[in-house]
Amino acid sequence: MTALSERQADPARRLPAVLRARITAYVALTKPRIIELLLVTTVPAMMLAARGWPSWTLLLSTLVGGTLAAGAANVFNCYFDRDIDRLMHRTQKRPLPTGEITPRAALIFGAVLTVSSILLLALTTTLLAAALAAGAIFYYAVLYTMVFKRHTRRSTEFGGVPGAAPVLIGWAAVTGSLDWPAVVVFGVVFCWQMPHFWALAMRFKDDYARADVPMLPVVTTAVSVGRQTVAWAWVTLAVSLLLWPVAADYGIGLGYTIAAALLGGWFVLESHRLLRRIVRGGETKPMQLFHVSISYLALLMVAIVVDAIV
Template identity: 90%
Template sequence: MTALSTRRADPERRPPSALRLRIGAYVALTKPRIIELLLVTTVPAMMLAARGWPSLSLLLSTLVGGTLAAGAANVFNCYFDRDIDRLMQRTQKRPLVTGAVTPRAALIFGFVLTVSSVVLLALTTTLLAASLAAAAIFYYAVLYTMVFKRHTRRSTEFGGVPGAAPVLIGWAAVTGSLDWPAVVVFGVVFCWQMPHFWALAMRFKDDYARADVPMLPVVASALSVGRQSVFWAWLTVAVSLLLWPVAAGYGIGLGYTIPAVLLGGWFVVESHRLLARIKRGGETKPMQLFHVSISYLALLMVAIVVDAIV
């Protein structure tokens, strides 16, 4: 290799700069993948409320404000859960565990994101949307993280409230109020979280047990978790079908309902497959339901968007 080629290759081998690593650590605290999933439910709610496309400025303001709010909640979650994260293999590389970010810096970052999100939503959308965002941050950071997650097997159900809050925030950003279609979509996202997160908890059951987190798959039998996952999958689909009669005046019709039935069938069948594997014994493969649940929700939200604008 010539000296010239060596010099050209050197930049590619250089480690990331300290600034880049620091920025990456702060971004990691916000849990971007979770934020993406939350925002998937915000846009359909806004489009349903607007009976089409809301203004671009309102859409961007709501998404940025929602991103900041979700990021704030996740930062506080990482701050309060840093003792648990040290014990779980899945979370041992989080910035507060590795020392990439200090607890004090993370706490300040969380408050900055909180204030930024609430102020942005209040100034550019509606006071109701800003209030809902503030309430969701408090609920997730304090009630869920510090109380429910550590002390009850029903933490997923309690945590489902802030998890579905982006629907209400998106609707309120457009209308300044809440209505039954928003409640129904909120109900869909709420119910969906049980089989979704229980499947993940089944996969990492030993991790949660090591940290003494009483997730349902840790404290209940696999058969019980499987049966409850089936129940909540059915309930998710049932609630999703309520959107047709409730939101008919908002443009929801067969363009949404037919995909909702087909997607719901896929989701329910996969939950039954998990239960069947549990009954047979051996490998349960819970992540199959986990991945199907993500596709189900994303495609269901697409169906809402398409039917709202077509």
Template identity: 85%
Template structure:
């Protein structure tokens, strides 16, 4: 008997089970990558409010409640957007488009996540945190998704409110109230979203145009988008620097301010680079600004955490 004949036949790759496929579809509806970015802003807000580390149980329960709330908002977004998702290449593989999850099941899933998040936050953190989470879900799922996104070029600005809400939720979970440093960090995340998301919208402009979604790059020139991105990048940096005097009582000091200035300079320079590429014509490479914006925000939040601890 030859060595070849004694080899075991390689096992055939089994198709995924129906249960696994369904679970994967439900998880995809929550848009986990977006949730990760939202949670990045929750922890620094909590640490700033607590002037250090909050209790581990409070931190974990707030993050869990925030994850469920963000997941609920994203599920409703997929539910209401399933008609236009079919028309865009970027979203054609979402579970409601492919039939991996039925619309009715998605609606029930989003409702369960909503109730679960609000009840969890109300019982384990504060009523204000729970109320803010409920308001953010409603705002994103109904006002942004059903109204602003489909009817105004300023949908990104309107959508920036729920996008920055985790900051307020995290702060409220610790203190049961809100203070000026919370609003400053909220404003940083709010302003940051414009150059961040417009870079993505420039990349997928044709998709939005095909679906008749009036995103800014669809209804105006790339040059205008580039100029507005630069303006919002400057606004982001200016607001971030104001956290030093406003948040001094919460531990914000020179270390954070130096980091905010250096990171802000990087963010502004990259936004100017995008504008220059637009002026020159050719490939704008907007995703370069998109990726830099993610790194900028993550590192800025780290700077807040470091100052809160030290």
């Protein structure tokens, strides 16, 4: 092959790589690792509502619709946060700060995902599930991202609402309504988010301070954050134990309750360990609690699934 033909072939060889890079950038805007965590709570809620396995069509439609909705909310979050993302080491390599994707393209992408998710849920599940998804997108993209995150130390508590919304969406997709077991599981996921995200915020405290984001670890002492983390871990445990009396008719029994007590005890113990390290003034290691919190939630959802099936 001549040098000229080699140069002419280069663009053809580069095209797939460029396309892959562009697709990867768009996927990164949706924050897929966060979506995975949200979907972990959707399936147990659906199985609890259905008192067993829902139909595969309904399950897949809800998961795809929920993925698109969560992705849309995260894309809008990246769009509105692109100014502060440039200032934080943890986020400055996201597609918008690096220029891989333009703000206009991101905004269009988020709008397409929003419309797609709402239509899919409305046509294949229930109108209530679609409405809840639309509300969660608006809440996270506008209220949390544009208002709470930038103006109050309580942004994590406010942000816990859309973070726990997949539970309600999953339940509504099956029943077309809401009931107390869905509210309790929503409460568990809501309360769990405070220890989970505060641990992460402690790890990246300097980043948030640099971007002037008033996350709790930035605006108060580490001891105060540790004490509030412990309190919310205890509340998470208490709310999780409410599911047995509330959802006994849905198959929740002693097996789940024992698992919830043991897992909740582990979660609480790790939060106390974090507080103890803070008080002693040594290395706080907040990511230990962060990783434990992920395992706690995943295993608790498994316990719900097992009781719902058995």
